[in-house]
Every structure is written in C-alpha cells, then in structure tokens.
Amino acid sequence: LLEYLPQTKDLSLTAIRAIRVLRPLRAINRIPSMRILVMLLLDTLPMLGNVLLLCFFVFFIFGIIGVQLWKGVLRNRCFLGINDTIAHPGLNLTEYYQLNSSVDSLVAPKDFICTLNDANGIQTCDQINPTVMWLSTESYMVCNRTADPFGDNLPTNDSCVNWNQYYSVCNASVSNPYMGSINFDNIGFAWVAIF
Structure with a gap:
C-alpha cells in the first residue's frame, strides 16, 4: 500500500503511535463504575444534540447579520496621500499605515482599520498617533513638524516630520486583519470570528 503513495521515502509513521493514548480505554470493561460513567455520558449525547443545534x-443568525453589516469593512486602511513635491528622506513608508515600534505598540492593534467617508464609524485616518523617533532605548521624541515641499525633511536634534499625518486616504485594501482570518466577508469566516 505504501508503494502507491507519492514520495514515501520521507514518510514518517510516528503519528500512528499516538493511537497508544487510547489504550486506557480498555479499562472501561474491567472497572464496573467506569462503565456506568461512560454509559451515562453516552446517554447524554442526544440532549447535547439539542444544545448544539441551538x-x-x-x-447562523449572527453570522448572517455580521456578513450583512460588516462585509469588507475590516479591509479599510489609511493609505499614503502624499504628493510628488514632498520627498521623504530614505524612509521606508509603507503603502498603508501599520503600527510599528512606537510608544503605543503595546496597546494599539497591529492594523489600523479606518471608516470610509460615507460610512458610519468612529475611527478615521486623522486619529493616527504621531510619528515617534527614538533617541535611545528609554527616550523618544514625538514628531510634530510638517514636511517642506522640495526640502530634504531630515530629522534634527529637536524636531522631526510627522509622516503619519500623511496617511490620510481611507480606502479598501486587499487583506483582512490577522493574516485574513478575522473578517465577515462570508459566512464561514463570520462563524470563525463569532466563535
């Protein structure tokens, strides 16, 4: 049988040894009180069926409601709305705002999900925290300067450009939070999010 399986050279059958965990179940027939407990558990399975059906x-109902209300909403991100006259000095500015090593990295979510202009929501792109420049491992400087058109926009000892203020365009992206696992785009993912 194994010769018909593809690539059996590297096949490991140690997972079959996990069945040895079931050996103590042979004691059910030997211990009378254990048999009573197992039969009691098996008798309650039909009652658990009603609970599982509920x-x-x-x-199902909350999944349908979630899909109708929030389909595609978790894809909204704050994109960079910077024009060509403003040069960013060798910075790796991402296409849309993502939380990086700033002061609030322990309390804020990894993806900043914004609300479109025509939707009812409370989180907009102007609520993004300012850029933070770390001076040492314990001290940092909050950037509050705007970028100069046709300037070098390099940070100085007392000021730096708040690049996060330019993430001002809320549009739908291609990915959902947590590597696409949390969304309400279809009923299956809605059940995962509800569960």
Whole structure:
C-alpha cells in the first residue's frame, strides 16, 4: 500500500503511535463504575444534540447579520496621500499605515482599520498617533513638524516630520486583519470570528 503513495521515502509513521493514548480505554470493561460513567455520558449525547443545534442556529443568525453589516469593512486602511513635491528622506513608508515600534505598540492593534467617508464609524485616518523617533532605548521624541515641499525633511536634534499625518486616504485594501482570518466577508469566516 505504501508503494502507491507519492514520495514515501520521507514518510514518517510516528503519528500512528499516538493511537497508544487510547489504550486506557480498555479499562472501561474491567472497572464496573467506569462503565456506568461512560454509559451515562453516552446517554447524554442526544440532549447535547439539542444544545448544539441551538448553538448552530445562533451562530447562523449572527453570522448572517455580521456578513450583512460588516462585509469588507475590516479591509479599510489609511493609505499614503502624499504628493510628488514632498520627498521623504530614505524612509521606508509603507503603502498603508501599520503600527510599528512606537510608544503605543503595546496597546494599539497591529492594523489600523479606518471608516470610509460615507460610512458610519468612529475611527478615521486623522486619529493616527504621531510619528515617534527614538533617541535611545528609554527616550523618544514625538514628531510634530510638517514636511517642506522640495526640502530634504531630515530629522534634527529637536524636531522631526510627522509622516503619519500623511496617511490620510481611507480606502479598501486587499487583506483582512490577522493574516485574513478575522473578517465577515462570508459566512464561514463570520462563524470563525463569532466563535
């Protein structure tokens, strides 16, 4: 049988040894009180079926509501709205705003999800925290300067450009938060988010 499987040279059958975990189940027949407990658990399975049916119904209803309300909403990101006259001095500015090593990296979410202009939401692109420039491991400087057109815009000892203020265009991107696992784009992912 193994010769018909592709690439059996590197096949490891140690996972089959995990079945040895089931060996203590042989003691069910030997211990009378254990048999009573197992039969009691098996007798409660039909009652658990009703609970699982109710749980599935609740997930189904809230999944439909989630898809109708929030389909594609978690894809909204704040994109860079900078014109060609402003030069950023060798910075790796990402296409849309992502949380990096700033002061709020421990409390803020990794992806900043914004609300489109025609939607009802509370998080807009102008609420992004300012850029932070670390001076040492313990001290930092909050950037508050705007970029000069046709200037070098390099940071100085007492000021730096707040590049986060230029992430001002809220549009839909291609990815959902947490590597695409949290969204309400279809009923399957809605069930994952609800569960």
